[in-house]
Amino acid sequence: MAVRKATVAIMSVLALLLVTPAAWGGTAATTLRVGAAVLPYVSLDARQQTATYYVADEDVARGYIDLSGAVTVSFRTNLERGVPVGVENLGEGRVLVSEAGKGNFVSSAFTLDPAGYRIGARVERKLDARIVLSPDTPRGVHQLALGITPVI
Numbered sequence: 001m002a003v004r005k006a007t008v009a010i011m012s013v014l015a016l017l018l019v020t021p022a023a024w025g026g027t028a029a030t031t032l033r034v035g036a037a038v039l040p041y042v043s044l045d046a047r048q049q050t051a052t053y054y055v056a057d058e059d060v061a062r063g064y065i066d067l068s069g070a071v072t073v074s075f076r077t078n079l080e081r082g083v084p085v086g087v088e089n090l091g092e093g094r095v096l097v098s099e100a101g102k103g104n105f106v107s108s109a110f111t112l113d114p115a116g117y118r119i120g121a122r123v124e125r126k127l128d129a130r131i132v133l134s135p136d137t138p139r140g141v142h143q144l145a146l147g148i149t150p151v152i
Helices: 001-020 058-063
Strands: 044-047 052-055 065-079 084-091 094-099 109-112 123-132 140-143 146-150
Touching: 044 084, 044 123, 044 146, 058 065, 058 094, 065 146, 084 094, 084 123, 094 109
Parallel strands: none
Antiparallel strands: 044 065, 052 140, 065 123, 084 109, 084 146, 094 123
16 A cells, blocks of 8 residues: 555656656646536525414305415525425415415415525525315314425
């Protein structure tokens, strides 16, 4: 093993001497091309403010219940176009989400938009949730258990 280390050290010194202009008493120029690929990344934290919700007769009659500010999502990414995210209700009922206060509950998938922030900065968004209720949903207290997954 010691012979191998010594051989590697000698080869390294010789390689340096061969490419060092001072070794031949002159100057030299060279071009070095470097390439890099930056892989996309997402760091996502979700804090669920609403742990339970109460379903009343009027909620079942309407077919849904809205939970204002149900979740706060904090994320960091190098994606300029935003972070596609899927939300799943691990409890009862299908969940739809919307950025807080916008009221456009369309689906359980949306894009967290980092517009206006520098790449890599932590961005925080509050989300409202709409739980779609079936006619046979029991009245009373229900658990809200959301799963939030970035889809990149």
